[in-house]
Amino acid sequence: MKFEGTDSYVATRDLTLAVNAAVALQRPLLIKGEPGTGKTLLAEEVARALNMPLFQWHVKSTTKAQQGLYEYDAVSRLRDSQLGDPRVEDISHYIVHGVLWQAFECEEPSVVLIDEIDKADIEFPNDLLRELDRMEFHCYELHRTIKAKHRPLIIITSNNEKELPDAFLRRCFFHYIKFPDRETMQRIVGVHFPVLKHELLKEALEVFFDLREVPGLKKKPSTSELIDWLKLLLAEDIPPEALRAKEAKDAIPPLHGALLKNEQDVHLFERLAFMSRRKP
Amino acid sequence: MLVDFFLHLKSRQLPASTKELLALLEALEARLVTGSLDDFYLLSRTLLVKDEALYDRFDRAFGEYFKGVEALPGFDAMVPEEWLEQAARKHLSEADRARLQKLGYEKVLEQLKERLAEQKERHAGGSKWIGTAGTSPFGHGGYNPEGVRIGGESVGNRTAIKVWDQREFRNLDDSLDLGVRNIKVALRRLRRFARKGAATELDLDGTIAGTARNGGWLDLHLRPERHNAIKVLLFLDVGGSMDDHIQACEELFSAARSEFKHLEHFYFHNCVYEGVWKDNHRRHGERLSTWDVIHTYGPDYKLIFVGDASMSPYEVGRPGGSVEHWNEEAGAVWLQRMIDAWPRAAWLNPLAENYWGYTPSIGMIREVMGNDRMFPLTLDGLERAMRSLSK
Numbered sequence: 001m002k003f004e005g006t007d008s009y010v011a012t013r014d015l016t017l018a019v020n021a022a023v024a025l026q027r028p029l030l031i032k033g034e035p036g037t038g039k040t041l042l043a044e045e046v047a048r049a050l051n052m053p054l055f056q057w058h059v060k061s062t063t064k065a066q067q068g069l070y071e072y073d074a075v076s077r078l079r080d081s082q083l084g085d086p087r088v089e090d091i092s093h094y095i096v097h098g099v100l101w102q103a104f105e106c107e108e109p110s111v112v113l114i115d116e117i118d119k120a121d122i123e124f125p126n127d128l129l130r131e132l133d134r135m136e137f138h139c140y141e142l143h144r145t146i147k148a149k150h151r152p153l154i155i156i157t158s159n160n161e162k163e164l165p166d167a168f169l170r171r172c173f174f175h176y177i178k179f180p181d182r183e184t185m186q187r188i189v190g191v192h193f194p195v196l197k198h199e200l201l202k203e204a205l206e207v208f209f210d211l212r213e214v215p216g217l218k219k220k221p222s223t224s225e226l227i228d229w230l231k232l233l234l235a236e237d238i239p240p241e242a243l244r245a246k247e248a249k250d251a252i253p254p255l256h257g258a259l260l261k262n263e264q265d266v267h268l269f270e271r272l273a274f275m276s277r278r279k280p
Numbered sequence: 281m282l283v284d285f286f287l288h289l290k291s292r293q294l295p296a297s298t299k300e301l302l303a304l305l306e307a308l309e310a311r312l313v314t315g316s317l318d319d320f321y322l323l324s325r326t327l328l329v330k331d332e333a334l335y336d337r338f339d340r341a342f343g344e345y346f347k348g349v350e351a352l353p354g355f356d357a358m359v360p361e362e363w364l365e366q367a368a369r370k371h372l373s374e375a376d377r378a379r380l381q382k383l384g385y386e387k388v389l390e391q392l393k394e395r396l397a398e399q400k401e402r403h404a405g406g407s408k409w410i411g412t413a414g415t416s417p418f419g420h421g422g423y424n425p426e427g428v429r430i431g432g433e434s435v436g437n438r439t440a441i442k443v444w445d446q447r448e449f450r451n452l453d454d455s456l457d458l459g460v461r462n463i464k465v466a467l468r469r470l471r472r473f474a475r476k477g478a479a480t481e482l483d484l485d486g487t488i489a490g491t492a493r494n495g496g497w498l499d500l501h502l503r504p505e506r507h508n509a510i511k512v513l514l515f516l517d518v519g520g521s522m523d524d525h526i527q528a529c530e531e532l533f534s535a536a537r538s539e540f541k542h543l544e545h546f547y548f549h550n551c552v553y554e555g556v557w558k559d560n561h562r563r564h565g566e567r568l569s570t571w572d573v574i575h576t577y578g579p580d581y582k583l584i585f586v587g588d589a590s591m592s593p594y595e596v597g598r599p600g601g602s603v604e605h606w607n608e609e610a611g612a613v614w615l616q617r618m619i620d621a622w623p624r625a626a627w628l629n630p631l632a633e634n635y636w637g638y639t640p641s642i643g644m645i646r647e648v649m650g651n652d653r654m655f656p657l658t659l660d661g662l663e664r665a666m667r668s669l670s671k
Contacts, residue, residue, distance in 0.1 A: 017312070017319060018326040024310045025303060032332060074488050081496065169330035170297050176332035 001050055009038065009045035010180075010188045018175035019046055028132050028154035030169070033177030036222030039157040043113035046155065053106060055152075056113045057099040059120045065127030068098040068114075069137050069146075091141050100131060104148040112154045118161040125168040133171055180223060182209065192227050193234070203243035204230060207253045211260075216268060221259040229258040285345055289328065292341035296328045303327050317346065467539045467666060481505050511542035511580055513573075513622065517587025518547045518560055520603075525630035528657055529586055532628070544577065550591040551611030551645075552618065553602055570614060574621045582669050583622035586657070588631045589645045596644045615648045625649065626665040630657040 003019045005011035011019070019042075022029035031039045047054035057068050073094045080088040087093045097105075103112045117125060131137050135148035156172065158164065180188060182205065189201060208229075212220045221229075232255045242254055252273050253259070260266045286301045304327045313319035321342060329338045479502040486501030493499070514536060516529060536543055546556040546568070555567035594601035596611045619625050627649050629636070633656045636642045646654045653668060655661040 013319075014322045014326075017322045021307050021312055021323060021326055024312055025306055027303065030330070075484070078488065078491060078498075082498070166295070170299055172330065173303075173326050174330040175326055176335065 003046055003049050006045050006049045008191055009041060010184060010191055011042075011045075012180070012184060015042075015175060015177065018173060022155075022173050023050070023153055025173075026151045026153070028156055028172045030156045030158060030164075030172040030174045031177060032158050032160055032174070034179055034220075034222050035159060036224035037177045037179060038223060039177060040113065040115050043111055043115075043155040043157075046153070047111040050111070050153075052108065052153070053110045054113065055099045055103045055106075055110060056115065058115045059117055059124070061119050061121075063120045063124065065120075065124050065131075066098075068100045068128070069131065070098050070101050070139060071096045072141055095139065095141055100137070101146055103152040104135065104146050106152070107149065109150040110152045112152045114154065114156045116159060117156050118158040118164070122162060122165075125164050129167060129171065132168075185223070185226070188223060189226070189230065193230060196230065196234070197240065199240040200233065200238075200243070201230075203240045204233065207243055208259070211253070211269075214269060214272065217260075217265050218262045219260075219265065221261075225259050225261070229255060232258050285324075288345045289338070289341050292337060292344075294329065294334060294338055294341060300328050467535055467662070479504050508539075508541055510540060510582065511577075512536065512540045512544070513577055513581045513583050514543060514545040515552065515556065515583070515585045515587075516545060516547050517550060517585075517589075519549050521588050521590050522630075525588065525657070528630050532586060532657065542581075544581075546573065548587075549602075549604055550587070551595050551602070552585075552614045553605075553607040553611060554609070554614065570618070574617065577622070579622060581622050581624075583618060583625035584665075584669075585625070585627040587627070587629065589627065589629055589642045589654070590631065590639045591641045593640050593644060596641050596648075612644065612648050615645070619649065624669050625653060626669050627654040628657045628661065628665060629654055632656060633661070 001023065003011070003016055003023065005016060018029060021027075031042060033039055043056070044054060046052075072091075073096050077088055077091075077094045099112060103110045132154060135151050136145055138145045185205060185208075186201070189196065189205070193201075204226075208221065208226050211217075236255065238254055252270060256266070256269070260269060282301065282305065286296065289296055304324055307313075307323060307327060313323050324342070325335065325338055329335060481503055483501040483503040486503065487499065490499035490501050491497065514533070516533070522529070533545070546558060547560050548556050552570060554570050556570055556573060557567050559566060591603075592601065595603065596615075599608055599610050600606055601610065627645065629642070631639075631642075636646075636654075642654070646652070651668075653665075655665040655668075
């Protein structure tokens with residue numbers, strides 16, 4: 001069972017190696033990288049390629065580690081008790097299973113995505129140490145230990161907004177998705193737009209990489225922005241010549257709103273374009 | 281097996297643990313990689329390094345271990361980036377290339393060591409010194425059949441013996457540039473939640489406990505919402521030498537604005553005296569007396585100065601030292617008064633920490649602040665400052 005990328009996801013050699021190491025040694029894999037380089041997508045594609053069910057846990061600033069295990073729904077039980085519902089006798093009716101519980105009880109090996117772990121409280125990763133290490137936890141209400149039938153492949157993404165604790169990092173494998181070079185980018189685009197005209201692609205990549213070089217941009221456009229932009233170019237049926245018109249970067253590429261997401265960046269870029277146009 | 285490699289990484293200050301070494305051995309046993317050194321490099325990086333800021337250090341350590349160039353002491357420290365800037369690109373004719381004699385690898389390293397010792401400044405275009413775009417075996421962007429590439433992008437000749445140091449991750453090394461988002465996260469360390477105001481939120485635990493105590497009849501409990509209760513006074517140095525740091529200060533200010541509900545800001549020039557102002561355009565018209573500020577805000581406020589603290593020593597130490605007006609009392613006196621009024625204080629300095637020693641006024645202000653409470657305006661410095669403030 002080896003992951004080699006899929007027909008809709010280009011994985012570089014270093015990435016496949018990291019994923020396969022995590023699969024073989026059954027350790028969690030921590031993924032970092034610029035926004036828009038396909039961190040979250042990776043879990044979906046791995047699950048699809050290896051034919052395993054995927055459980056997703058999207059972390060927010062208010063997420064608690066306990067919510068990934070289970071929650072005791074006291075309010076429902078209270079309501080049922082007020083209404084005299086017989087279900088109230090059995091507490092297990094009010095234990096709501098979290099993502100990890102579902103994955104642990106799953107009859108086949110599965111993939112668990114813990115998305116944007118850095119959004120949660122600083123203590124969040126520490127609260128999951130034992131669960132990720134031993135793949136088991138104790139449910140106090142039921143007096144029962146939930147143990148994974150098959151150790152799931154856990155993929156964790158982070159945007160680097162908080163430092164993760166050392167103890168947590170030691171238990172994970174780590175991979176940093178670096179921004180794809182031109183060759184890889186060409187393959188990525190080829191996967192998404194198999195019938196894209198060669199000319200258009202060449203010009204578009206030219207514009208795109210030029211744009212990334214512009215100094216002082218607050219948010220450089222990334223892969224997902226390039227894909228969106230190409231979609232727009234195709235939808236609007238922009239000819240390749242329109243992109244080439246930007247001799248020596250003296251014009252703003254059409255539909256640049258898909259590439260630059262920040263008002264200040266657009267202003268900066270327009271100013272630069274204006275200045276270079278004034279040059280003889 | 282691999283213990284030497286592991287110890288070598290440790291000696292290069294890579295924080296790997298035994299657990300991770302065992303994982304690496306386990307991976308090798310599972311035949312995850314076979315034979316290829318490139319694959320082994322990727323695998324060991326995945327398993328041993330847990331932070332992209334350390335990738336560059338790992339690349340260097342790995343290169344050293346597998347190419348046997350540990351013999352070069354201080355290899356990295358001695359070649360400053362500016363030498364290597366791609367200043368010019370020299371195009372050699374085929375005949376020129378042929379003329380370049382091939383030196384042996386051993387000899388190349390030997391010479392490099394000597395040159396490193398001799399060379400003192402940036403160099404481009406020659407044929408002996410380390411630098412850019414020349415035909416010397418050292419540096420980058422040039423041509424020599426058996427050169428050692430030091431930093432820089434390869435220009436396509438690809439004949440350097442030692443290409444291990446692609447150093448792709450150099451930019452990720454810790455000195456992350458400060459963005460508003462990063463600053464916010466750092467400032468967040470200074471949070472203390474407290475419940476104040478009207479009770480509008482359902483207190484679920486309280487309700488359940490109350491209901492249980494009530495024998496099963498609903499007993500609703502409400503409580504006030506949680507707020508960040510930290511109060512901050514921000515004093516910003518403007519004008520003069522601070523012009524170089526406008527961007528960093530703007531970012532800090534906008535992050536602080538959205539992070540703290542109770543934030544008051546004031547401006548001063550170089551050092552605080554009897555007056556500060558809130559609007560920089562009307563700085564001469566609308567001055568506030570510093571005494572008033574001290575009396576208005578209670579000691580529960582935290583005091584943060586932002587400034588480069590670089591000025592003439594008289595501006596801190598003497599009455600009448602200010603560059604703008606005649607001050608009756610010395611800057612240090614005012615500074616001391618403010619620190620007495622708000623004991624939780626920190627000074628953020630946009631100048632890099634290693635330059636502080638060259639400016640006497642920085643030393644004087646640090647002395648007044650006491651307890652090492654001046655911090656550089658970097659992510660790391662901000663975190664330290666916030667930690668010191670929340671003590």
